[in-house]
Structures are given as C-alpha cells and as structure tokens.
Amino acid sequence: MSDYEPTIGLEVHAELATKTKLFCGCATGFGSPQNTQVCPVCIGMPGVLPVMNREAFKMALKAALAFNCAVETRTKFDRKNYYYPDLPKNYQISQNYNNLGTNGSIEIIVDGQPKKIGITNIHLEEDAGKSVHPEGSGTDVSMIDLNRAGMPLLEIVSEPDMHSVEEADAFMHAVRNALLYLEVSTCRMEQGVLRFEASISLAPAGSDVLGSRVEVKNLNSMKAVQKVLRYEIGRQTEILTGGGEIPSETLLWNETLERSEPMRRKEVAQDYRYFPEPDLVPVQMTQEYIEKIRDSLPELPLERRARFVTEHGLSEYDAGVLVQDKGVADYFEETAKACGEAKAASNWVMNDVLSSIKEKQINSLELNAFLAPKHLGDIIKMIAEGLTNATTARQIYAEAVESHKPPRQILEEKGLAQISDDEELGRIVDSVIEENPQAVTDSAAGKKQAAGFLVGQVMKKTRGQANPKLVNKILKEKLS
Ligand code: ZN
Ligand code: MN
Secondary structure (H helix, E strand, O other): OOOEEEEEEEEEEEEOOOOEOOOOOOEOOOOOOOOOOOOOOOOOOOOOOOOOOHHHHHHHHHHHHHOOOEOOOEEOOEEEEOOEOOEOOOEEEEOOOOOOEEEEEEEEEEOOEEEEEEEEEEEEEEOOOEEEOOOOOOOOOOEEEOOOOOOEEEEEEEOOOEOOHHHHHHHHHHHHHHHHHHOOOOOOHHHOOEEEEEEEEEEEOOOOOOOOOEEEEEEOOHHHHHHHHHHHHHHHHHHHHOOOOOOOEEEEEEOOOOEEEEOOHHHHOOOOOOEEOOOOOOEEOOHHHHHHHHHOOOOOHHHHHHHHHHHHOOOHHHHHHHHOOHHHHHHHHHHHHHHOOHHHHHHHHHHHHHHHHHHHOOOHHHHHHHOOHHHHHHHHHHHHOOOOOHHHHHHHHHHHHHHOOOHHHHHHHOOOOOEOOHHHHHHHHHHHHHHOHHHHHHHHOOOHHHHHHHHHHHHHHOOOOEOHHHHHHHHHHHHO
C-alpha cells in the first residue's frame, strides 16, 4: 500500500449566509415548504433579468482576501450551459474566465506540522434546485424543489497539494473554520450548506508523473470525503498492484453500499460551452474598495493563535489546538473571561470539553447550550478557592452538563464540598494510622510508597473529598 502515493485536490461549495438569493430577492431560509422561495428569475422564466446581490459579492470577496488570493479590480460572470431537471434555465451563472480570486493559500496543521495548501481560485456562482425522490414512492416519482435554485455559492478550488486522507481532512476543517471566522457561511453540513468534490490519483511513491485522475462528485460531509478517499486509495492500489490501469472518470459515492460508482457517461460529458453572461455587467471595483474590505476582515485563526499566546499566556501548541475550531475558541475565551484563569480554562476545554464534544457529537458552535461558559468558569474558580479538588470537580462537571444547575448548588446539594477542616481531617487521619500499623512503620522508615498508601486511605474514607494538600500536612505532623 505504501508503494503508491495519493495526490488529492478538493473543491468546496459553501452556501453564503445572505438573506436573499444571488440574483433575485427570494429568501434563503432553510426548511421552508418546497417551491415557496421562488420567483420568475430563479426558476428561469424567459425574459427575466438577474441583478447581483452586493452582499453576496462582498462575502465572496472577503473569503478571497482571507484565503490570500490575488483579486483583480474587474471581475465578471459566465454561463455554464448544461441540462438538468433541477436547472430549468439550462445554465448556471458562474465564473470561468475571470475568477474573483486566484492563487491563494491556506495553512493546515497535520501532526503538529504546518503546511500550505494552494488555492487555485475562489469564485461566486448560483446553486441549482434539488430533485426530491419521496420515500416509499418507488422509482417512478421524482419531484423538483427550486427553493435552492439561485442561492449564492462560494466555490473554493484547491491545488492538488494533499497527499493523505489526513491532509485532506485538515484542509476541509481549515476551510470550514475560516468561513466561520469570516461569518460568511453557517457551514452546516446537515443542511447541505457545505459540499465537496474530490479528485484523486495514485502514483508510485517518489514519482514525478501523476497517475490518471478520478473525480468524485456530490459529497455532503467531511466524513463522506474521508470514506471515499480511503476507498479509492484501496481500490486504485489494488488495480495498480495487479498491473491494471485506472480509467480517468467521474464517480459518485454510494453512501449505502460505501463504494464509488461511475456516473453515466451522458452526465459527465463536460462541454459546458462557457460564454460571458450577457445579462450581467462586469463588476468593477476600486482598489480602495478592495483594501477597505481587507481592513474589515475579522481576526482569523492564525492571528487569534498569536493573541492567545500573548494575551492569555497559552503555549503555541494549546493556542493552535483551540483556534482550529471557532466554536471551541469562542467557548474557551468566554470561560477564561468568566473565571479569570486562562490556563486552567484551556486545560478544561482541551481535555474535558473536547472529549465531551467527541463522545456526544456536539456541534462546537452550540457549546454554550451544552454547558454555560459561566458554569465551567465557576467549577474552575471553585478549585482555585479550595472548595473542591480536581476529581470531585469532574463529578460536578458531569452533573452540571446533565442538570444545567449552577455548580455551586450541585456542590451543596450533593455534599461534594472538599473537606478542608483541620479537626475533621485530623480524626480521619488518626483512624487510618490506627488501622494500618505496618504502613505507619514503613512510612517512618522513609518508604514513600507507604506514605502514599496512607494518603490514599484517607481519600478513600472521604470519598475523594479531602483536601490532598492538607491530608499530607496533617499526616506528616502526626507521624513525626
Ligand atoms: Zn427568486
Ligand atoms: Mn461549482
């Protein structure tokens, strides 16, 4: 398997978060009844004229600049002609000859190593409608929903710079993260807002010549992309190892059977007859306008990482992990603000919160509903105040996630308060000394293990609630 190296390129389609469609005033809300967000323009009635949505253009420009693309002051739209049942106009307005942004890049981090992935171009285009095949209707009923027709799409085309599934995955996450930071897309994959196409070829490791390229269309999640890439690496390796050849073709991923299948020939004949869109004027920007938008860009992950290091005193590594996901980074900052303990907040978020996200499959943008940052901040404060120790704090965390009760209330109700009372702990230490004469003798002889055992016995008797520092101190005093 290691004899062949994959070369991967990705295209990302992201619906922009505008209120209205790209060339008409129709609403873009998700989940509305079928064919209720349509008008003559977006369903392609003859004679209608498109008018460009300025906000969508601005969002696309922001993305092009954030992805370090070169942006010309003049850009325009083209027609991509093809027939499809969900495209009654018979063409899609896109950009082909003058993309909004070209020659960009984005940084990914794999195994702690940063790597630049080239962006061939970023452009703006309209979405098509959707074919709906109602369940239980057999194969003889197809319906068309045009609510999506004319929605603004940002297309980001990468260079074939990725050579592993991990790099491709890091790229998708980095793109999603950047779009979230820019606030130009919700990136909700379950709503089809973020979609992918992958191209992959295999060549003998170290070879300069690329193998023949296979494209996979219509991938609706990062998971699907990962699966298809793994599948294709396996499939192509097997064919090449057996002396066979890979035909250049376009495939579809069959999610049910977990395999890729060739698309019908007719669907892939790529003769789009691009020509300049005659119904739209070119977009002419001034250099000042471009610079104004560039200056208005929000803080992006790399800048935020640097700020986390200087402002919160985090390590480069910790800051890097946190900013990789905007939801997680926001949550960390709110928690740190709530408790004033940035380092502890980053530890809690990186360990407990990240594993909760993984375990419970939480959308990181909805972390506030999972556990209010103020509540996590309270738990951290309670440890700092000596009210609880790390072990009990984890119990409180779990309980707060379940009940959404304030952590201080949980501490009281469950009687989880740390025992820091000298007298009470003294009594418990006395009983432990009485019950374990051998360990006492060994400890007196300088055996560290025996002393540790005694502390452990005290913790056991208090169900982990004793203040460990205090136990150590009292034990030392009593034994000396
Ligand atoms: Zn419309
Ligand atoms: Mn496209």
